[in-house]
Amino acid sequence: MQIWLDTLDLPTIRHACRLGLLAGVTTNPSILAAASQAPEAVLDSLLDIQPGLLAVQVTASESEAQLRQARRLAARSERIVVKVPAVGEGFQSMAALEREGIPTLATAIFESRQIALAGLLGVRYAAPYLNRIEQAGMDAAALLQESQQILQRYGQRTVIMGAAVKSAEQFLQCARAGIxxxxxPADTYRQLFASTPDVDAALQRFHSAWLGNPLTAASPLFMRE
Known part of the structure; x- marks a missing residue:
């Protein structure tokens, strides 16, 4: 399963790059609007800091305006994936862009039908909002499993990208579903590396046992310098 980061936090992006985990970075209008730089500068920075893809969302709701924005974004870098809301004229825009060879990401997904349609249109990625789906009282895990089965049954290329992942458990839901x-976001990414009291206690036992034997404590093979 690919890991993308939904953040402008550069240290977090660098960390994922160093580990070789990062497939790309996603943005949305809220993220770009919260930045202290113009969108063009932010996008250039995100392209420079990591070698993967960069997902950028159109802000128009009418198809013709979406297409104009998408083409300008695609012309900026071949690594940009254009995010389009999976509603109304957005489906028409994604179909046209994919025919032009511009990769798209269907966003603002709350239902399996949106992913099924994205699959039929050959959209590259489809991003259900997991945390918001759960907040709306729906079963995000069931949606992932159902949608993945639909795409696999018909051999469609669309990749489901779990979005709005707010906990390590939701991350595991994505893994279990095989998407x-x-x-x-940066906070959720850091949760994946966090310790627990049980882990801390186990490591402390190892440390105490090691220091309790003069032969191991003085071993040149395990010197810290």
């Missing part, structure tokens, strides 16, 4: 990608 192709998940995009994580």
């Amino acid at each position: 192709g990608a998940a995009t994580l």
Whole structure:
């Protein structure tokens, strides 16, 4: 499963790059609007800091305007994936862009039918909002499993990208469902590496045992310098 980051936090992006985990970075209008730089500068920075893809969302709701924005974004870099809301004229826009060879990501997904339609249109990625789906009282895990089964049954190329992942458990829901990608905010990404009291206690026992034997404590093979 690919890991994408849904953040402008550069240290977090660098960390994922160093580990070789990062497939790309996603943005949305809220993220770009919260930045202290113009959108063009932010996007250039995100392209420079990591070698993967960069997902950028159109802000128009009418198809013709979406297409104009998408083409300008695609012309900026071949690594940009254009995010389009999976509603109304957005489906028409994604179909046209995919025919032009511009990769798209269907966003603002709350139902399996949106993913099924994205699959029929050959959309590259489809991003259900997991945390918001759960907040709406729906079963996000069931949606992932159902949608993945539909895409596999018909051999469609669309990759489900779990989005709005707010916990390690939701990340594991993505893994259990066998979907192709998940995009994580910086806080959720850091949760994946966090310790627990049980882990801390086990490591402390190892440390105490090691220091309790003069032969191991003085071993040159395990010197810290």
